[in-house]
Amino acid sequence: MSAPHATSAAASSSKGDARPIAFVSAQALRERMHDAVNDPHLRKSFRGAMDFLMAKRAAQFPDEAELDSLRTLSEGIRQYSLSRLPDLLEQLEANLTRNGVQVHWAADADEANAIMLGIARRHAAKTIVKGKSMVSEEIEFNHAMHDAGVDALESDMGEYIVQLAGEKPSHIIMPAIHKTKEQIATLFAEKVPGVSYTDNVDTLIQIGRQVLREKFEQADIGLSGVNFAVAETGTLCLVENEGNGRMCTTVPRVHMAITGIEKVVEKLEHVAPLYSILTRSATGQAISTYFNMISGPRKPGEKDGPEEVHLILLDNGRSQAYADEQLRKTLQCIRCGACMNHCPVYTRIGGLAYGTTYPGPIGKIVSPHMMGLEQTHLLPTVSTLCGACGEVCPVRIPIPELLVRLRGEAQSKPHDNPVMVGQGAGYSPLASFVWRTWARIYARPGNYRIFSWLASRFRALTPSRQSGWTAARTPLTPAPRRLRDMVRDRQ
Amino acid sequence: MSASRDRILARLRASQPAQPLPTPVLDAHYTPRARNEGVRERLARFRTGIESFHAEVHVSSEAGWPALLGRLCAEKGVGTLMYGADTPAGRQLQPSAFPATVLRPWAGTVEELKADLFHRVDAGFTQTLGAIAETGTLIVWPSEAEPRTLSLVPPIHFALLDARNIHPTFFDALRAGNWASGLPTNTLLISGPSKTADIQQTLAYGAHGPKELVVIVINAEGEVQ
Amino acid sequence: MSSPSHAGEHAPRTYPPRPAAVYFYATCLVDLFVPEAGMDAITLLEREGIRVIFPESQSCCGQPAYSSGFPEEARKVAASQLDLFPGDYPIIVPSGSCAGMIRWHWEKIFADDPALHARAAAVAARTYELAEFLLHVVGFQRRDEGEPVTVTLHTSCSARREMGTHLVGRELLARLGNVTLAHHGHESECCGFGGSFSMKHPDISTAMVSDKVAALKATGAREVVTADCGCLLNITKRAEKEDLDAGRSKPSLPGEHLATFLLRRTGGQPARRS
Numbered sequence: 001m002s003a004p005h006a007t008s009a010a011a012s013s014s015k016g017d018a019r020p021i022a023f024v025s026a027q028a029l030r031e032r033m034h035d036a037v038n039d040p041h042l043r044k045s046f047r048g049a050m051d052f053l054m055a056k057r058a059a060q061f062p063d064e065a066e067l068d069s070l071r072t073l074s075e076g077i078r079q080y081s082l083s084r085l086p087d088l089l090e091q092l093e094a095n096l097t098r099n100g101v102q103v104h105w106a107a108d109a110d111e112a113n114a115i116m117l118g119i120a121r122r123h124a125a126k127t128i129v130k131g132k133s134m135v136s137e138e139i140e141f142n143h144a145m146h147d148a149g150v151d152a153l154e155s156d157m158g159e160y161i162v163q164l165a166g167e168k169p170s171h172i173i174m175p176a177i178h179k180t181k182e183q184i185a186t187l188f189a190e191k192v193p194g195v196s197y198t199d200n201v202d203t204l205i206q207i208g209r210q211v212l213r214e215k216f217e218q219a220d221i222g223l224s225g226v227n228f229a230v231a232e233t234g235t236l237c238l239v240e241n242e243g244n245g246r247m248c249t250t251v252p253r254v255h256m257a258i259t260g261i262e263k264v265v266e267k268l269e270h271v272a273p274l275y276s277i278l279t280r281s282a283t284g285q286a287i288s289t290y291f292n293m294i295s296g297p298r299k300p301g302e303k304d305g306p307e308e309v310h311l312i313l314l315d316n317g318r319s320q321a322y323a324d325e326q327l328r329k330t331l332q333c334i335r336c337g338a339c340m341n342h343c344p345v346y347t348r349i350g351g352l353a354y355g356t357t358y359p360g361p362i363g364k365i366v367s368p369h370m371m372g373l374e375q376t377h378l379l380p381t382v383s384t385l386c387g388a389c390g391e392v393c394p395v396r397i398p399i400p401e402l403l404v405r406l407r408g409e410a411q412s413k414p415h416d417n418p419v420m421v422g423q424g425a426g427y428s429p430l431a432s433f434v435w436r437t438w439a440r441i442y443a444r445p446g447n448y449r450i451f452s453w454l455a456s457r458f459r460a461l462t463p464s465r466q467s468g469w470t471a472a473r474t475p476l477t478p479a480p481r482r483l484r485d486m487v488r489d490r491q
Numbered sequence: 492m493s494a495s496r497d498r499i500l501a502r503l504r505a506s507q508p509a510q511p512l513p514t515p516v517l518d519a520h521y522t523p524r525a526r527n528e529g530v531r532e533r534l535a536r537f538r539t540g541i542e543s544f545h546a547e548v549h550v551s552s553e554a555g556w557p558a559l560l561g562r563l564c565a566e567k568g569v570g571t572l573m574y575g576a577d578t579p580a581g582r583q584l585q586p587s588a589f590p591a592t593v594l595r596p597w598a599g600t601v602e603e604l605k606a607d608l609f610h611r612v613d614a615g616f617t618q619t620l621g622a623i624a625e626t627g628t629l630i631v632w633p634s635e636a637e638p639r640t641l642s643l644v645p646p647i648h649f650a651l652l653d654a655r656n657i658h659p660t661f662f663d664a665l666r667a668g669n670w671a672s673g674l675p676t677n678t679l680l681i682s683g684p685s686k687t688a689d690i691q692q693t694l695a696y697g698a699h700g701p702k703e704l705v706v707i708v709i710n711a712e713g714e715v716q
Numbered sequence: 717m718s719s720p721s722h723a724g725e726h727a728p729r730t731y732p733p734r735p736a737a738v739y740f741y742a743t744c745l746v747d748l749f750v751p752e753a754g755m756d757a758i759t760l761l762e763r764e765g766i767r768v769i770f771p772e773s774q775s776c777c778g779q780p781a782y783s784s785g786f787p788e789e790a791r792k793v794a795a796s797q798l799d800l801f802p803g804d805y806p807i808i809v810p811s812g813s814c815a816g817m818i819r820w821h822w823e824k825i826f827a828d829d830p831a832l833h834a835r836a837a838a839v840a841a842r843t844y845e846l847a848e849f850l851l852h853v854v855g856f857q858r859r860d861e862g863e864p865v866t867v868t869l870h871t872s873c874s875a876r877r878e879m880g881t882h883l884v885g886r887e888l889l890a891r892l893g894n895v896t897l898a899h900h901g902h903e904s905e906c907c908g909f910g911g912s913f914s915m916k917h918p919d920i921s922t923a924m925v926s927d928k929v930a931a932l933k934a935t936g937a938r939e940v941v942t943a944d945c946g947c948l949l950n951i952t953k954r955a956e957k958e959d960l961d962a963g964r965s966k967p968s969l970p971g972e973h974l975a976t977f978l979l980r981r982t983g984g985q986p987a988r989r990s
Contacts (some may be wrong), residue, residue: 033917053692069520080511080513085507100626205697217605250639285600303638304600316706322503324934383913407784437790482751486754
């Protein structure tokens with residue numbers, strides 16, 4: 001498949017890293033979505049992949065009562081944690097510090113990158129090997145390091161493939177889900193020295209293993225994300241299958257972890273249900289191969305593990321979401337990706353078309369806080385509000401409700417006291433006028449009776465081209481008699 | 492303390508709910524689902540689970556497991572087995588039980604051993620703290636004597652498990668062991684050999700960690716096989 | 717109250733005994749575009765001995781504005797509907813999405829006005845989607861007088877996830893002796909209507925409705941039955957367009973509202989459009 005939009009074509013050739021996500025206008029977003037939905041190859045591969053993941057998830061929850069109970073518990077833990085967020089962050093910081101972990105706070109992407117670059121410089125690091133971290137994607141970490149002359153190498157197989165191709169992850173759990181094995185075979189043959197074409201998946205994985213093992217052995221710094229940060233023990237928990245996360249957090253002398261401020265839980269036992277529902281919802285696995293709990297750097301007498309561990313706590317719009325009781329629910333997310341796996345829109349356009357780090361339903365509700373509504377105001381409208389996302393969300397984020405709220409924030413007239421950056425960015429005087437007029441008609445029975453009578457009476461005048469509707473459908477025409485006429489006539 | 496720290500915390504505090512929500516009650520979920528099962532059932536469930544993740548399970552006895560390990564190493568062509576000598580299990584490993592394998596105790600730091608660990612050690616051996624029946628998961632607490640990379644870098648990981656230490660769930664394990672009172676530098680749950688499905692959802696084993704996970708279970712109460 | 721992501725979020729609904737009368741809240745789409753479906757629903761209810769009250773001043777539940785991000789306009793329209801149901805009778809809505817709007821979202825749009833909120837909550841509590849009312853309250857059970865036929869059922873996302881009624885539609889069809897229900901692929905997937913979505917994002921909407929039409933046709937069913945007119949228009953108008961483009965004169969996928977289908981199969985006389 002050729003990437004359906006410009007990012008891959010514009011990839012920087014030097015390190016194969018994709019261009020950072022630049023401002024994507026509403027018009028450009030429309031074009032990306034148009035290209036994606038008309039790419040039959042993409043449609044087929046996403047349909048197949050999503051069907052596979054939906055079936056795998058369903059198989060993990062044969063007992064509906066158990067699922068219901070686990071969702072209630074998980075939602076409760078996340079909401080409880082958020083209700084105490086500042087306290088828990090301070091507790092986490094205190095316990096991590098006690099354990100010997102250095103804690104840093106970053107307001108935005110630039111500050112996070114500056115902190116990590118500072119650490120890299122202090123160690124004169126040339127290579128940073130990365131475990132899978134969506135937050136590092138969010139802050140365009142690779143790009144920032146590249147600009148500073150430091151190699152940031154992805155080691156998750158999917159991320160490695162995507163980086164090799166100069167693309168971005170198209171799914172938060174399975175970054176290379178948009179690529180076929182034949183495409184990956186071609187990519188390896190072109191980009192990995194000494195490799196000839198093979199589409200045998202085992203062989204391809206072994207090639208990746210060989211290349212990356214060398215990097216684990218040599219890298220100065222390992223970078224990872226965090227799935228859960230436990231306040232009471234000062235522990236960072238990482239979920240993974242490949243072992244690259246363990247490599248990155250164990251072999252290099254320095255480990256940097258980066259996470260959003262919302263990932264903290266109070267008690268260690270809180271991770272048990274969250275971990276269970278995470279892997280089952282995400283990939284339909286009863287459990288991942290590894291659950292890696294890190295409570296500090298190498299202690300005196302210990303023979304391995306990093307000598308320094310750093311945690312970067314990133315805000316980047318999260319405190320904006322936190323400030324509003326309804327929008328705060330966005331932060332309950334544990335990044336399982338089930339919402340995208342079940343989303344009929346994501347299934348049609350894939351993850352790259354969104355132009356955001358986090359695609360799919362969760363991306364539509366979280367990106368506006370990270371990037372502002374100027375850039376993202378169209379995103380919340382790209383949904384039928386079918387509710388499939390909310391139905392599978394393991395922590396019961398009311399995603400459709402939040403989409404509706406964001407539509408309102410985007411389209412309302414700009415005002416002085418906005419809850420979000422970019423409030424009103426999608427404001428259209430014409431649309432507002434149309435809806436005001438609509439309300440004048442429908443909120444007054446007399447007006448509605450006249451309007452509907454006219455519409456029915458002069459139905460022959462109904463336009464035959466009805467914007468998007470008639471692109472694929474025959475026109476809508478009012479009935480010759482309204483229901484109220486039929487009811488009246490009968491009596 | 493940075494300015495960002497103070498700003499972020501201040502912003503969160505300004506909108507934090509006056510009253511925190513009630514503390515989640517985990518027992519309400521776990522207690523009604525508790526199973527009344529003995530070691531035998533737990534072992535059976537553990538085995539089914541971890542075998543489904545492509546791990547190999549062998550059941551042995553208190554006395555018999557070192558010889559079994561030696562045999563398995565020979566069968567798998569393990570030239571060098573690295574292990575922690577200063578552990579109860581490590582002390583039981585004698586060269587006589589390893590006809591085809593060099594027993595190499597971990598000595599030094601990972602920096603000193605890295606090249607060998609990555610390129611010349613065929614298998615690592617570790618003890619386990621226990622296991623989880625529900626999912627088929629090993630619990631490993633690395634230590635000074637048994638460093639973290641032993642179960643990560645060599646292509647085969649042999650793990651020794653006492654069947655009496657199999658807990659029904661992860662929740663039970665961390666409650667029973669009071670983990671919250673103090674965790675080691677690194678705590679691991681391991682459910683099978685390393686794997687990935689990142690290429691077209693096709694499962695492949697041996698991504699970055701061990702290609703094989705071999706569990707030897709000491710089953711003092713029951714049969715051996 | 718929190719918004720449901722699907723009906724499983726709520727305790728199963730308890731249903732009242734069969735009432736002497738009901739209010740019929742037709743919805744704007746039915747009133748203007750598919751009045752025959754509304755008429756057939758009324759006939760079905762009356763045939764069961766239930767008096768049907770049609771409040772003359774009804775217009776719209778406010779959903780189009782609400783879901784488009786214009787809550788103030790939605791609120792104005794919804795507020796104008798609160799007085800339409802003075803008697804203590806159930807309110808029957810022949811659409812899952814409008815029923816869902818009243819049942820779950822009205823309370824939200826009136827959240828900051830206790831008086832309106834209380835009235836909205838009272839209306840919401842006695843609002844029922846037609847199919848669930850027919851099954852659980854009326855106990856619909858009539859002899860199927862039609863020829864053997866295979867149909868396929870599309871359940872709207874709101875009916876499925878907000879009203880929890882997708883099994884209700886199946887059960888009603890199962891009570892018709894000569895009707896075979898053919899399940900289609902990706903049955904729980906949205907048809908791509910989504911109100912203004914179909915206008916605002918025609919590419920994606922077209923992809924979704926085309927897939928839905930293909931899946932429905934692949935069952936070989938003679939027609940599609942659904943209890944939501946939004947989906948019904950979306951699906952059948954798409955199928956009509958495909959027929960038109962292919963030069964077919966016979967509709968390849970006719971569709972009708974569940975009320976019309978039930979009435980026709982059980983000896984009733986469906987309303988004529990003109």
